[in-house]
Amino acid sequence: MADDQEKTEEPTPKKIEDARKEGNVPKSQDASGVLTLFVAILGVLMLFPFMAEHMIHLFRYYFSLIGMPVDKLFAMDIAIVTIKEFLLMVLPLATAVAISGVIAALAQFGFLFTTKAIMPDFKKIDPIKGTKNLFSLKKLIEGVKVTLKSFTTLGVGFIFFFYFIQELPTVALFGLHDQLMWLKDKMIIIAFVMLFIIFIFAIIDVIIVRKQYFDGLKMSKQEIKDEMKNMEGDPLIKSKIRQIQMEASKKRMMAEVPNADVVITNPTHYAVAIKYDESKSHAPLVVAKGMDNIAQQIKKIARENSVHIVQNPPLARSLYKEVDVDKPIPEALFSAVAEVLAYVYKMNKK
Numbered sequence: 001m002a003d004d005q006e007k008t009e010e011p012t013p014k015k016i017e018d019a020r021k022e023g024n025v026p027k028s029q030d031a032s033g034v035l036t037l038f039v040a041i042l043g044v045l046m047l048f049p050f051m052a053e054h055m056i057h058l059f060r061y062y063f064s065l066i067g068m069p070v071d072k073l074f075a076m077d078i079a080i081v082t083i084k085e086f087l088l089m090v091l092p093l094a095t096a097v098a099i100s101g102v103i104a105a106l107a108q109f110g111f112l113f114t115t116k117a118i119m120p121d122f123k124k125i126d127p128i129k130g131t132k133n134l135f136s137l138k139k140l141i142e143g144v145k146v147t148l149k150s151f152t153t154l155g156v157g158f159i160f161f162f163y164f165i166q167e168l169p170t171v172a173l174f175g176l177h178d179q180l181m182w183l184k185d186k187m188i189i190i191a192f193v194m195l196f197i198i199f200i201f202a203i204i205d206v207i208i209v210r211k212q213y214f215d216g217l218k219m220s221k222q223e224i225k226d227e228m229k230n231m232e233g234d235p236l237i238k239s240k241i242r243q244i245q246m247e248a249s250k251k252r253m254m255a256e257v258p259n260a261d262v263v264i265t266n267p268t269h270y271a272v273a274i275k276y277d278e279s280k281s282h283a284p285l286v287v288a289k290g291m292d293n294i295a296q297q298i299k300k301i302a303r304e305n306s307v308h309i310v311q312n313p314p315l316a317r318s319l320y321k322e323v324d325v326d327k328p329i330p331e332a333l334f335s336a337v338a339e340v341l342a343y344v345y346k347m348n349k350k
Contacts, residue, residue: 007218008221009219035107037195038195041188044093044184047089048184050089052180054088055085056176153194160189160190253288254297257287258305260302261284262308263299265310267313268295271316272289273298273302286319286323286326318333
């Protein structure tokens with residue numbers, strides 16, 4: 001019993017789908033960060049001439065204001081121009097980064113819309129449970145991962161930054177355009193170095209996140225059994241339902257025996273009741289059939305209702321095996337059934 005309660009089994013598709021509906025999906029923040037940072041760098045490279053043009057325009061505007069008296073209206077005008085220029089520089093890049101963040105999320109777990117993740121849950125503010133989560137293995141791994149990533153990325157970035165900053169005395173002698181181009185080159189180098197480091201951490205993070213996610217969804221053998229039972233229904237209940245359906249079908253079948261024209265038997269194991277109504281069907285119908293005990297019941301009801309019973313073992317076996325209840329007899333058996341019906345009609349003087 002203890003083995004059934006240990007969560008050693010991989011999660012079923014239903015378990016994973018239920019977790020998705022709750023908003024529980026494997027999402028690596030580092031993987032999203034790599035894509036957004038890459039798009040940001042690419043955006044800066046593509047938009048740099050555009051951004052540099054607006055930056056130069058803004059500096060020229062500031063230089064043109066030197067020596068002019070500043071009042072409240074003038075300060076507001078400066079603020080409006082500054083905000084406008086910064087929005088023109090930042091909005092295209094921010095839009096591209098935002099779209100890349102959405103694409104990164106879709107690439108990891110597909111499209112998902114659920115409101116359950118934002119519904120209030122008072123269990124989440126349970127201080128006892130919160131304390132346990134604070135000192136969990138998952139939190140420890142997360143803390144080590146963030147610390148290592150931060151120190152490594154910032155450390156390497158600082159080394160390159162310290163190396164580049166030594167060039168500032170020389171760069172200060174450049175013109176404004178050349179200074180911006182120098183800044184662009186150094187930004188690209190630092191950005192790609194940091195991007196490469198984050199990319200390595202992202203691969204590790206994806207592996208850890210997905211492992212933690214599927215480990216968290218693991219199920220016990222008993223949970224899998226319960227899930228299968230809920231999906232397919234309790235076998236005992238299903239068996240009972242089938243039994244009730246068979247009983248109801250049997251009652252309906254037996255109710256049609258008194259209306260039959262003839263019951264064909266073999267004579268002990270099989271019994272097939274046939275009725276022919278040319279206004280309803282082009283061929284005789286099998287209204288009831290059975291073997292052994294059911295066959296005996298059919299014959300008993302037939303005798304009680306004066307329905308002719310004809311012994312024809314080959315025909316009885318063929319009808320039982322080939323024709324379902326309420327179905328017409330096949331053309332191959334027309335002749336044999338017609339002979340039986342002709343005999344019955346003659347006996348009844350029809």
